[in-house]
Amino acid sequence: xxxxxxxxxxxxxxxxxxxxxxxxxxxxxxxxxxxxxxxxxxxxxxxxxxxxxxxxxxxxxxxxxxxxxxxxxxxxxxxxxxxxxxxxxxxxxxxxxxxxxxxxxxxxxxxxxxxxxxxxxxxxxxxxxxxxxxxxxxxxxxxxxxxxxxxxxxxxxxxxxxxxxxxxxxxxxxxxxxxxxxxxxxxxxxxxxxxxxxxxxxxxxxxxxxxxxxxxxxxxxxxxxxxxxxxxxxxxxxxxxxxxxxxxxxxxxxxxxxxxxxxxxxxxxxxxxxxxxxxxxxxxxxxxxxxxxxxxxxxxxxxxxxxxxxxxxxxxxxxxxxxxxxxxxxxxxxxxxxxxxxxxxxxxxxxxxxxxxxxxxxxxxxxxxxxxxxxxxxxxxxxxxxxxx
Amino acid sequence: xxxxxxxxxxxxxxxxxxxxxxxxxxxxxxxxxxxxxxxxxxxxxxxxxxxxxxxxxxxxxxxxxxxxxxxxxxxxxxxxxxxxxxxxxxxxxxxxxxxxxxxxxxxxxxxxxxxxxxxxxxxxxxxxxxxxxxxxxxxxxxxxxxxxxxxxxxxxxxxxxxxxxxxxxxxxxxxxxxxxxxxxxxxxxxxxxxxxxxxxxxxxxxxxxxxxxxxxxxxxxxxxxxxxxxxxxxxxxxxxxxxxxxxxxxxxxxxxxxxxxxxxxxxxxxxxxxxxxxxxxxxxxxxxxxxxxxxxxxxxxxxxxxxxxxxxxxxxxxxxxxxxxxxxxxxxxxxxxxxxxxxxxxxxxxxxxxxxxxxxxxxxxxxxxxxxxxxxxxxxxxxxxxxxx
Numbered sequence: 001x002x003x004x005x006x007x008x009x010x011x012x013x014x015x016x017x018x019x020x021x022x023x024x025x026x027x028x029x030x031x032x033x034x035x036x037x038x039x040x041x042x043x044x045x046x047x048x049x050x051x052x053x054x055x056x057x058x059x060x061x062x063x064x065x066x067x068x069x070x071x072x073x074x075x076x077x078x079x080x081x082x083x084x085x086x087x088x089x090x091x092x093x094x095x096x097x098x099x100x101x102x103x104x105x106x107x108x109x110x111x112x113x114x115x116x117x118x119x120x121x122x123x124x125x126x127x128x129x130x131x132x133x134x135x136x137x138x139x140x141x142x143x144x145x146x147x148x149x150x151x152x153x154x155x156x157x158x159x160x161x162x163x164x165x166x167x168x169x170x171x172x173x174x175x176x177x178x179x180x181x182x183x184x185x186x187x188x189x190x191x192x193x194x195x196x197x198x199x200x201x202x203x204x205x206x207x208x209x210x211x212x213x214x215x216x217x218x219x220x221x222x223x224x225x226x227x228x229x230x231x232x233x234x235x236x237x238x239x240x241x242x243x244x245x246x247x248x249x250x251x252x253x254x255x256x257x258x259x260x261x262x263x264x265x266x267x268x269x270x271x272x273x274x275x276x277x278x279x280x281x282x283x284x285x286x287x288x289x290x291x292x293x294x295x296x297x298x299x300x301x302x303x304x305x306x307x308x309x310x311x312x313x314x315x316x317x318x319x320x321x322x323x324x325x326x327x328x329x330x331x332x333x334x335x336x337x338x339x340x341x342x343x344x345x346x347x348x349x350x351x352x353x354x355x356x357x358x359x360x361x362x363x364x365x366x367x368x369x370x371x372x373x374x375x376x377x378x379x380x381x382x383x384x385x386x387x388x389x
Numbered sequence: 390x391x392x393x394x395x396x397x398x399x400x401x402x403x404x405x406x407x408x409x410x411x412x413x414x415x416x417x418x419x420x421x422x423x424x425x426x427x428x429x430x431x432x433x434x435x436x437x438x439x440x441x442x443x444x445x446x447x448x449x450x451x452x453x454x455x456x457x458x459x460x461x462x463x464x465x466x467x468x469x470x471x472x473x474x475x476x477x478x479x480x481x482x483x484x485x486x487x488x489x490x491x492x493x494x495x496x497x498x499x500x501x502x503x504x505x506x507x508x509x510x511x512x513x514x515x516x517x518x519x520x521x522x523x524x525x526x527x528x529x530x531x532x533x534x535x536x537x538x539x540x541x542x543x544x545x546x547x548x549x550x551x552x553x554x555x556x557x558x559x560x561x562x563x564x565x566x567x568x569x570x571x572x573x574x575x576x577x578x579x580x581x582x583x584x585x586x587x588x589x590x591x592x593x594x595x596x597x598x599x600x601x602x603x604x605x606x607x608x609x610x611x612x613x614x615x616x617x618x619x620x621x622x623x624x625x626x627x628x629x630x631x632x633x634x635x636x637x638x639x640x641x642x643x644x645x646x647x648x649x650x651x652x653x654x655x656x657x658x659x660x661x662x663x664x665x666x667x668x669x670x671x672x673x674x675x676x677x678x679x680x681x682x683x684x685x686x687x688x689x690x691x692x693x694x695x696x697x698x699x700x701x702x703x704x705x706x707x708x709x710x711x712x713x714x715x716x717x718x719x720x721x722x723x724x725x726x727x728x729x730x731x732x733x734x735x736x737x738x739x740x741x742x743x744x745x746x747x748x749x750x751x752x753x754x755x756x757x758x759x760x761x762x763x764x765x766x767x768x769x770x771x772x773x774x775x776x777x778x
Binding site: 003005048058062063068078083084085100104131132136139247248260264374378 | 412437443444446447449450451452453455456457459460466467468469470471472473474475481485488489491492493494514516520521522523524525528616630632633634635636637641649650653763764766768
């Protein structure tokens with residue numbers, strides 16, 4: 001689409017969950033080492049590192065975290081850059097690694113994402129995450145993200161009748177999918193009744209409508225596609241990517257039932273790839289809350305507006321359905337270590353497109369897509385990937 | 390050097406200082422608006438925004454600050470990305486804007502940098518900035534940056550005899566230069582005696598060895614050089630850029646009298662531009678402490694190792710000297726709003742290369758360079774620029 005075409009030749013991914021006494025730097029080191037081994041590359045062949053990290057500042061009392069990555073990996077003077085866009089930080093680390101290759105500046109890039117969140121008590125994490133909303137107009141009024149997405153759920157329910165059962169069905173599906181992902185935070189099946197009757201967090205969202213607090217890291221190694229296609233090992237091609245932003249505050253938007261940013265970024269990603277929604281075989285979307293998955297699959301063009309709520313309930317978005325959505329378990333059940341998520345989504349696509357997904361392997365998939373969201377959708381980044389063999 | 394060549398066609402810069410009740414978002418809006426007016430561009434012609442911000446998290450209780458920039462500027466869905474690399478955040482915003490153009494992805498990019506630091510008391514700011522050092526090995530031992538640079542000053546003094554008078558001469562020079570910069574935080578002349586006798590901050594560094602706490606923002610607009618050179622207005626060409634990283638902790642480095650990162654990044658920048666240190670007419674370097682300027686002008690290849698201490702004392706780095714260094718007043722006197730600094734340095738080069746620098750205008754300058762440092766030199770980014778007409 002721009003400059004040189006880009007391929008991915010390796011992935012690494014830690015267990016997601018409460019990982020105890022470990023730093024994000026150590027988690028990244030583990031994921032990156034796995035990727036380097038898969039790529040059969042020495043660490044010194046990496047030209048640049050891009051890291052998605054929401055706030056090592058607040059979670060780990062560490063700013064300027066990026067140089068710590070090549071430091072721990074034993075690299076020499078390798079440029080390392082942190083990108084932060086709330087929960088879309090990882091997607092931007094991936095995208096900017098690809099831009100670095102596309103421009104010709106770098107030939108081999110390591111893109112990573114991580115977060116170490118469980119150092120803080122849950123209420124502190126929720127408060128910290130709320131700082132990704134508009135501090136002046138929203139946070140000062142007491143809003144946190146469960147509240148913001150609760151308003152969206154109410155709007156979607158009011159407009160389209162998307163009810164609690166439909167939202168719960170998303171959680172049930174993603175928990176079901178995560179049963180086949182040993183790196184997922186949760187590997188337990190739940191029922192619609194259990195989800196609907198769980199603790200009320202922000203009316204109408206209950207506990208099982210919300211993604212958890214998670215530690216973890218993910219890593220990908222990128223090279224020009226011309227190099228990747230000759231590489232003896234797994235590979236996939238980045239067909240396109242696109243990023244969009246929106247107002248910080250919800251009150252500045254005409255509609256709360258979807259994200260303009262998802263629509264804009266997806267349209268650009270489709271156009272740049274020369275593809276349509278119907279060409280996408282499976283997708284990893286940003287289900288920070290169940291309603292977010294519903295809005296995503298509508299805004300990405302897979303389901304008509306207002307029809308997304310029925311998708312999981314009808315089985316359409318299950319692994320064996322019309323369009324597999326979040327076969328990894330999604331943020332809901334795989335877990336959501338903020339900065340890692342955008343990279344982790346692409347790792348899932350990479351595994352699926354290289355028949356490396358084990359018990360959750362999809363059949364005959366050629367094209368996969370990711371949608372990574374930051375804040376209340378103030379940042380969206382979409383990627384489209386194609387099987388490399 | 391890579392992909393498309395990149396030019397800069399406009400700059401904006403707020404007053405630096407204690408700016409009272411204002412947010413970094415408002416400061417960026419002001420600087421960006423000035424740049425848009427200079428470029429005679431409508432805001433909607435901007436394809437992407439790159440923002441250098443160290444920690445709106447800690448200074449302003451605002452994470453995910455990047456989308457707030459197109460939001461306040463009234464742009465529609467323009468991608469906006471925050472980069473953080475301690476005090477080198479601005480330099481990376483500039484560099485990644487240029488990579489975006491070079492790759493062909495974007496045609497017009499706004500790169501900005503800002504920090505609103507004076508919300509916190511001085512001691513809190515020093516503590517917050519210390520989080521850019523290694524939290525585990527350095528901060529836990531009580532180090533802050535005045536202490537880190539004091540150790541470097543001691544090492545340089547021990548090895549090369551670089552004494553307090555030489556350091557003070559850097560502060561005297563930069564204060565003198567800032568007399569001609571109305572946007573500078575300090576416009577007052579000081580003497581070597583005054584600097585040497587000022588409050589001891591971290592032995593041997595006194596108050597006047599340290600850059601101040603500052604609010605401010607700076608902005609640049611970039612387009613492909615093919616477009617810039619036909620542009621009816623000011624312009625300059627980005628000849629090259631390079632970034633390097635080093636260990637987080639000082640104890641992991643073999644030498645404290647210079648930065649390997651500066652040497653590595655400068656060498657790459659020179660090579661990519663096909664230039665040598667002797668081709669550089671003037672330079673803006675990262676004088677967060679006086680010793681940092683001394684090390685920078687050595688590591689960049691302008692002075693022999695160990696000779697940098699004499700440069701300001703001899704008059705070599707004054708506006709009318711052998712190599713004008715920090716004619717803007719530098720971080721020391723112009724001020725150092727962390728995320729803004731890397732962009733502000735390039736704004737000074739832009740003004741000088743377009744004869745827009747007013748009373749501090751240099752004569753016959755064709756090539757300018759910037760060196761922007763993060764942490765204890767764990768990140769360095771260098772840019773080389775060329776006159777456009």
